[in-house]
Amino acid sequence: MNDMAYGALLPETPREFGFFVDGAWRAGHDWFTRTSPSHDIPVTRIARCTTDDLDAAVAAARRAFENRSWAGLPGAERAGILLRTAEGLRRRRDEIAYWEVLENGKPLTQARGEIDHCIACFEVAAGAARLMHGDSFNNLGDSLLGLTLREPIGVVGLITPWNFPFLILCERVPFILASGCTLVVKPAEVTSATTLILADILAEAGLPGGVYNVVTGAGRTIGQALADHPDVDMLSFTGSTAVGRSCVHASADSNLKKLGLELGGKNPIVVFADANLHDAADAVAFGIGFNTGQCCVSSSRLIVERSVAREFETILADKMAKIRVGDPFDPQTQIGAITTQAQNDTIMGYIAQGQKEGAKLLFGGRALDLGRGHFIQPTLFSDLTPSMAVGREEIFGPVLSSFHFDTTEQAIALANDTVYGLAASLWTRDIDRALTVTRRVRAGRFWVNTIMAGGPETPIGGFKQSGWGRESGLLGVEEYTQVKSVHIETGGRTHWIAS
Structure with a gap:
């Protein structure tokens, strides 16, 4: 019979999750059982993915990026999917909070508050998807027009920590999606459930297959392989400064991928x-x-x-x-x-x-x-x-x-x-x-005269050994883009070689 904790029915058997690649659930071959840090009972069974599983996820993200099923959509259409995702989070708020509490140990009241913040992240990112833009230079003379274009950087690997499994996920994912990038997410092994639940919600909101992929497992294997992967264009990592340094080395040793790092603090x-x-x-x-x-x-x-x-x-x-x-x-x-x-x-x-x-x-x-x-x-x-x-x-x-x-x-x-x-x-x-x-x-x-105030409208990130880059707000979308300079000449060309 299920045990109760202050009105919450604790799971009699652990909930089993697969992993999510190319818009579909896949079964695991090996498993990690997570025990609740508050109740000492098994609560989830999480797939331990292989590096082959990771390669499949990166390949799916690459296909989705190159076929432009996401990057090619107008910002308004991307915004619509992000807003529907926010509504999905509202409908499943209690479910997400329940599994966040069981895996992480944080108070239920806090978990619910965090999900409200996550909803706001998707709503702000929806607006940012419509507002992202480049610039123009009309000062290059009558025959030359200069433009700067913001383009999505490509396939993003996202490694999230166990302390705020859903909050930090949602301070990244909607802004990355707003930019037009595709994702491979590796959550912390001990707190993977809510990252996988988000896959369901995004799919229901209409996100194309391959845009959001989740592989689960240990950081030293799957996380390291994601950091090393030559077909990942950018890696976003949140965690310790020591592991952040290893991400820098991995980038240097693979394809010089761009890094976004939110690391330690002694504030x-x-x-x-x-x-x-x-x-x-x-x-x-x-x-x-x-x-x-x-x-x-x-x-x-x-x-x-x-x-x-x-x-x-x-x-x-x-x-x-x-x-x-x-x-x-x-x-x-x-x-x-x-x-x-x-x-x-x-x-x-x-x-x-x-x-x-x-x-x-x-x-x-x-x-x-x-x-x-x-x-x-x-x-x-x-x-x-x-x-x-x-x-x-x-x-x-x-x-x-x-x-x-x-x-x-x-x-x-x-x-x-x-x-x-x-x-x-x-x-x-x-x-x-x-x-x-x-x-x-x-x-x-x-x-x-306040503490931990603010919302997803403003950017977050660190100085010194606390990290690189910024998340959230318009800067959090721009972080996942590249800037391209374009020059357009009008009229005939003045020939270099005389006729």
């Missing part, structure tokens, strides 16, 4: 003494607790003005103590399970290392025994030195390190004291200070 949240400290503390707690801290833009470095640092840390620790950690199907849960056992071990290892190095543990630091699954308390360290690993390295968990500063210059220096540059947040009532810090901190996304 600062700067709090000045004049800020509303209770608002800022709530934002800091949210910034490190959202998605259990398994978030590339999580605010994992608190940089707080020394004059209010102890007061602020007390307010913050009290906030963190009230965060509800539990079963993701419980509507009261704010932090769910750690997605994998390996990540759980990594986080606990960093907490132990922080204590060993002498950082002061102000709150948390413990694994929670809820009877099943793996859960970790939100954790706050203070009195760090710049060399401590817990304050420098990306932990990818709910672990926050607090640093103190005396001047604006020190705050900026601490914020920039990282190899990463993905996101940053700033809390102050002083508009001059806010603009100064915003303009000098090197980060691709910046929030002032």
Whole structure:
């Protein structure tokens, strides 16, 4: 008999998925069984594809691109399919959220909110498909007209991570499709279900066969083969900086494919003494607790003005103590399970290392025994030195390190004291200070008196070792295009060779 979790019926047997190539489902020959990180039961069986399966998917994407069944459509027709996909997501919102929770461990309320964002991504991309354009140069003389054309780059390989399986997928796919490209997607092996469900929704919306293909399996085999593939024109990868470097090497060693990389982060949240400290503390707690801290833009470095640092840390620790950690199907849960056992071990290892190095543990630091699954308390360290690993390295968990500063210059220096540059947040009532810090901190996304705000209209991406390129918005469509310069001459030619 099926077990229940806060009104949700847990699967009695794992749901089996094939993989999707050329508009059709294919059966797997070997399988990976995913166990729910919250409930310790098998929930999905995912095909372990072979490199032959990947070659078939790339070939299908290549045929679909070359026959122009997608790239040759007017932007208005592509937009129509993207809008129908958005409607499909609305109809199947509960189903997608259910499988996202089971495979990932995030709270159901969060998963539903993410799908709403995904719907918005398809709607924004639909508009972008109609607005994408080139330019003209009418200043080359009476006999010469110059044009620049934007053309889709071709076959795109897309490798997505396990922390936001559907959200990151939908921050890429609709914009790639809006550009006219075709896709081969390789989701994280432990969170493949919702990427495969999207294949169904896109097909129902009228997407031609071969435009969206999904191959599943391990990153070290299928992901690496996709990065190496000579017939893939561009690779979009979201994940660690270390694996991002391997993508750069793969591009150099194969066909110099273009790369879009969203990589690691150790993101600062700067709090000045004049800020509303209770608002800022709530934002800091949210910034490190959202998605259990398994978030590339999580605010994992608190940089707080020394004059209010102890007061602020007390307010913050009290906030963190009230965060509800539990079963993701419980509507009261704010932090769910750690997605994998390996990540759980990594986080606990960093907490132990922080204590060993002498950082002061102000709150948390413990694994929670809820009877099943793996859960970790939100954790706050203070009195760090710049060399401590817990304050420098990306932990990818709910672990926050607090640093103190005396001047604006020190705050900026601490914020920039990282190899990463993905996101940053700033809390102050002083508009001059806010603009100064915003303009000098090197980060691709910046929030002032808010955290993790915005929508798919604006681009996302990183500075420094946090990545290359931009996703979402019009720039997110242009990222997947090439620019062609065209010159058209009118009138007769002035001959080079005299008659």
